[in-house]
Amino acid sequence: MVVYGDHRDSPDSTLVLYQKRGTLWQQSGSWPSHNGKQGWTTNHREGDERSPVGVFTLSDAGGFLEDPGTRFPYTQDDETFISPYYWDEAHWHDFDYVIAIDYNRLRGTRPDDPTRPLGQSKGGGIWLHVDHEDGTLGCVSVPESAMEYLLRTLDPKDKPVIVMGDRAHLRL
Numbered sequence: 001m002v003v004y005g006d007h008r009d010s011p012d013s014t015l016v017l018y019q020k021r022g023t024l025w026q027q028s029g030s031w032p033s034h035n036g037k038q039g040w041t042t043n044h045r046e047g048d049e050r051s052p053v054g055v056f057t058l059s060d061a062g063g064f065l066e067d068p069g070t071r072f073p074y075t076q077d078d079e080t081f082i083s084p085y086y087w088d089e090a091h092w093h094d095f096d097y098v099i100a101i102d103y104n105r106l107r108g109t110r111p112d113d114p115t116r117p118l119g120q121s122k123g124g125g126i127w128l129h130v131d132h133e134d135g136t137l138g139c140v141s142v143p144e145s146a147m148e149y150l151l152r153t154l155d156p157k158d159k160p161v162i163v164m165g166d167r168a169h170l171r172l
Helices: 144-153
Strands: 002-005 012-021 024-034 053-065 074-076 098-101 127-130 140-142 159-165
Touching: 012 140, 012 144, 024 144, 053 144, 098 144, 127 144
Parallel strands: 002 159, 053 074, 127 140
Antiparallel strands: 002 012, 012 024, 024 140, 053 098, 053 159, 098 127
């Protein structure tokens, strides 16, 4: 997957899924997406409202809703994956489905595991989750139909990764 924004300070982005068929990479989906409210950064910090730039593995999933048929280890938990009650109603379904982006986290743990190998100041809890049509606190969000498709399509045995950042950093 590639997620790119037009510029460093933009919360608007596009997610494109590529799948290898034989020796060729072919595009198999593209969706509008959002990233951090303040854009992108190569030096992510807790609370900066920017998404980290880089290449990250994807290894674990979960959500408020039941497993839609993913091959990832999936944690369904209607208490953990619930938006705080004080968040705007537009955010109430953000965590219906999530895929953990392996930035400053331990692979093979629940997406909500608080362990931060690089330390708390480097942030964490960066997920791919359901979109609410504006910037995130650092995650990447896509429409619910895209989340369902990605959860059913991505296979951990293929070692999926997400390449994320603004066009300048990704040289698109």
